[in-house]
Amino acid sequence: MKKDIVTIGFMLFALFFGAGNLIYPPALGIESGSSYWAAIAGFVMTGVGLPILAIAAVSFVKNDARELADQVHPLFGLIFTSLVYLAIGPFFGIPRAAAVAFEMAIEPFTSAAALLLFLFTTIFFVLVYFVSLNPSKIVDRIGQFLTPVLLMAIVILCIGGFLLLDGATEEPGGNYMTAPFFTGFVEGYLTMDAIASLAFGIIVINAFKDRGVSTHQKLVKSTLKAGLVTGIGLTAVYTSIGWIGTKMADVGSFSNGGGILSAAADAIFGSSGAVILGVIIALACFTTSVGLVVACGQFFHKITGISYHWIIALVTIASYLIANQGLNTIVSVSVPVLTFIYPIAIVLIILTFLHRVFGGSRLVYRGAILMTAAVALYDGLAEFGIDMPAVTSVMEHLPFFSIGLGWLVPAIVGGLAGYFLKGRPAASYSR
Incomplete structure (x- = not known):
């Protein structure tokens, strides 16, 4: 072996x-x-x-x-x-x-x-x-x-x-x-x-x-x-x-x-x-x-x-x-496509290791992924060269935005919001 x-x-x-x-x-x-x-x-x-x-x-x-x-x-x-x-x-x-x-x-x-x-x-x-x-x-x-x-x-x-x-x-x-x-x-x-x-x-x-x-x-x-x-x-x-x-x-x-x-x-x-x-x-x-x-x-x-x-x-x-x-x-x-996908993948990986901590609540997954996807979508569109000055002025206030990690804090906020709303558990998998 x-x-x-x-x-x-x-x-x-x-x-x-x-x-x-x-x-x-x-x-x-x-x-x-x-x-x-x-x-x-x-x-x-x-x-x-x-x-x-x-x-x-x-x-x-x-x-x-x-x-x-x-x-x-x-x-x-x-x-x-x-x-x-x-x-x-x-x-x-x-x-x-x-x-x-x-x-x-x-x-x-x-x-x-x-x-x-x-x-x-x-x-x-x-x-x-x-x-x-x-x-x-x-x-x-x-x-x-x-x-x-x-x-x-x-x-x-x-x-x-x-x-x-x-x-x-x-x-x-x-x-x-x-x-x-x-x-x-x-x-x-x-x-x-x-x-x-x-x-x-x-x-x-x-x-x-x-x-x-x-x-x-x-x-x-x-x-x-x-x-x-x-x-x-x-x-x-x-x-x-x-x-x-x-x-x-x-x-x-x-x-x-x-x-x-x-x-x-x-x-x-x-x-x-x-x-x-x-x-x-x-x-x-x-x-x-x-x-x-x-x-x-x-x-x-x-x-x-x-x-x-x-x-x-x-x-x-x-x-x-x-x-x-x-x-x-x-x-x-x-x-641009990978810029959109990658943060969502990272958050999914992290949530997998925290699955038991929050009881596998679907709302934790959904909150974290939704917030991550919103920022990642902006980053991906920006990489395509699409100019969004109004959205950019908001995104620039996110912590770590300047180093490409603007999605990090929104992901945490979305996950915590889902946790306190206490959604029903997702289909559990053995650990």
């Missing part, structure tokens, strides 16, 4: 570790400078801790993330969970992974970008589809084979950085000067992994069930242990590649973490550094895409009854078509 926990933990690491996770820590490192350790501690709190809590929250219920959202209302559970799966699946998450893999692993070596994007995504999604065909094999294929290769490439890059990079650490910039921990905390929240974990939870649970874990208590414990393995791996990698960023401040200016890593790989290994980084990016994006395709297939098969194989074919084709629109187009549309 210990081997299964480690293998599933490795699989979960690979599913979480997409290209975005590789890019954020170096940017944090170069911006936080001498305040790096406080900043990365905050980043790990939300970039690692929150997704692992979300996986644990899904393990508390009998089926999948929909059961968490059903505590608000069954119709809300169906609509919101479907939106989550579509957003991190075929609409945004999977196409973005493929586009990032192309831009960082292939595009630097060629000038024929448009044609090669088509060829690359064709091969990429054919492989994703075939690996996703048999969900019961995903643990073996990713946990035992792909993750070790991914980890080895990351270790090579990090060891080279520790030994060969000797740039001076500079003074922190921006908000890292005054509040490095909380600035890193918000950056970790923006990785969006908590949403992905709602989808990946069903894969982890099914993987343990396939290995004979039948009782609910053992399932929760096994999931938490696998999450600990994943958390240790993610923390080690984030800390290492973030530290590389601190050593790159005197090399030049960079527009994003990808540029920092590319420059670091070149400084450490010369021309072969681009190959090593390309392997890391391609594997990270591939494993994440497979996990998202499988999760979408299992979820939509359950709620529609349509064949799993047909669903993953549709998810793969849709992802393929959207990926060929290019990374900038995907990101410009996805950010």
Whole structure:
């Protein structure tokens, strides 16, 4: 059983570790400078801790993330969970992974970008589809084979950085000067992994069930242990590649973490550094895409009854078509939608752990989610570029609004209002 926990933990690491996770820590490192350790501690709190809590929250219920959202209302559970799966699946998450893999692993070596994007995504999604065909094999294929290769490439890059990079650490910039921990905390929240974990939870649970874990208590414990393995791996990698960023401040200016890593790989290994980084990016994006395709297939098969194989074919084709629109187009549309979804997902996760405290009252769920959704909807529309000066003048008075957490206090107020109104308990699930 210990081997299964480690293998599933490795699989979960690979599913979480997409290209975005590789890019954020170096940017944090170069911006936080001498305040790096406080900043990365905050980043790990939300970039690692929150997704692992979300996986644990899904393990508390009998089926999948929909059961968490059903505590608000069954119709809300169906609509919101479907939106989550579509957003991190075929609409945004999977196409973005493929586009990032192309831009960082292939595009630097060629000038024929448009044609090669088509060829690359064709091969990429054919492989994703075939690996996703048999969900019961995903643990073996990713946990035992792909993750070790991914980890080895990351270790090579990090060891080279520790030994060969000797740039001076500079003074922190921006908000890292005054509040490095909380600035890193918000950056970790923006990785969006908590949403992905709602989808990946069903894969982890099914993987343990396939290995004979039948009782609910053992399932929760096994999931938490696998999450600990994943958390240790993610923390080690984030800390290492973030530290590389601190050593790159005197090399030049960079527009994003990808540029920092590319420059670091070149400084450490010369021309072969681009190959090593390309392997890391391609594997990270591939494993994440497979996990998202499988999760979408299992979820939509359950709620529609349509064949799993047909669903993953549709998810793969849709992802393929959207990926060929290019990374900038995907990101410009996805950010507003994810800005709306993410706070609601966080509040649902927190309420799951507080379920017994307030007796599972539906009014607590509804009050907290309603207030959260109101602010999140404004944030999402603002990201789309919709100007709402009257609403903005009100929203700007919310605590933490300036750092993207304007929904926090309204969520607490809504939950407390529901608690004091003493609504009837929601359908309880075993803990």
